[in-house]
Amino acid sequence: MLFQDNERYQAMKRERMVKEQLQPKGIRHQATVESMLTVPRHKFVSERFQDMAYQDTALPIDKEQTISQPYIVGLMTEALQPSSGDKVLEIGTGSGYAAAVLAEIVDEVYTVERHQDLAQQAEDRFELLGYENIRLRVGDGTKGWVEYAPYDGITIAAGAPVVPESLADQLVTGGRLVIPVGRKEGVQELMLLKKKADGKLARSSLGQVRFVPLVGEEGWNKGR
Ligand code: SAH
DSSP states (O other), rough: HHHHHHHHHHHHHHHHIIIITTTTTOOOOHHHHHHHSOOGGGGGSOOOGGGOOOTTSOOOOOOOOHHHHHHHHHHHHHHHHHOOEEEEEOOOOOSSHHHHHHHSSSSSSEEEEEEHHHHHHHHHHHHHHHTTTTTEEEEGGGGOOGGGOOEEEEEOOOOSOOHHHHHHHTEEEEEEEEEEEEESOOOEEEEEEOOTTTOOOOOOOOEOOOOOOOOSSSSSTTOO
């Protein structure tokens, strides 16, 4: 297939995914919907999975990690209530897809990935696709990214045993944090935390999810 024809075909599949899978499942936040209609998810997976890029499923990427299911990316993005002018931190860059979805909406995206190889591939994709408002760092994201804190929103794309204190500390008052908390292998609860004026966190649940483990000092480490 010619390049342009293929891009048109992928765009059509993307629109069907959003309209037939994500919106019926309850994704409503307008900016999130528009962003997911725009970001070419097929460019964030290896060639052999391209045909599956617009099915609403997680897919394998390198280092035994996964690109999250589109619905979950939509749910997490919407829960952050992102708007232009915001500064957002993501832990677990993986393929870079969720960071790109955020980058379409907010001013600045900071993202941290512990695997150098994945980080490099994501960085290459950001450059290829022209995402100049994403800054990536390789390292343990459970400590956040102090240099650019505080953030309006923080999203963690890996399952944690508890909410890392360092991350909660890096939220603005009124800021939102989305994180899967629970078992290392198995099911976690996707939690939404909002920082109140008194510094305390108001918690609510967004449902059950299944993520790869958050590995690091304030995540799953040798002591756990
Ligand atoms: N947002 C990604 C999904 C990534 S899967 C996407 O859209 O493709 C979770 C990622 O978190 C994996 O790449 C894993 O390597 C990374 N990860 C796990 N623990 C981490 C930590 N402590 N710091 C940074 N990244 C971490």
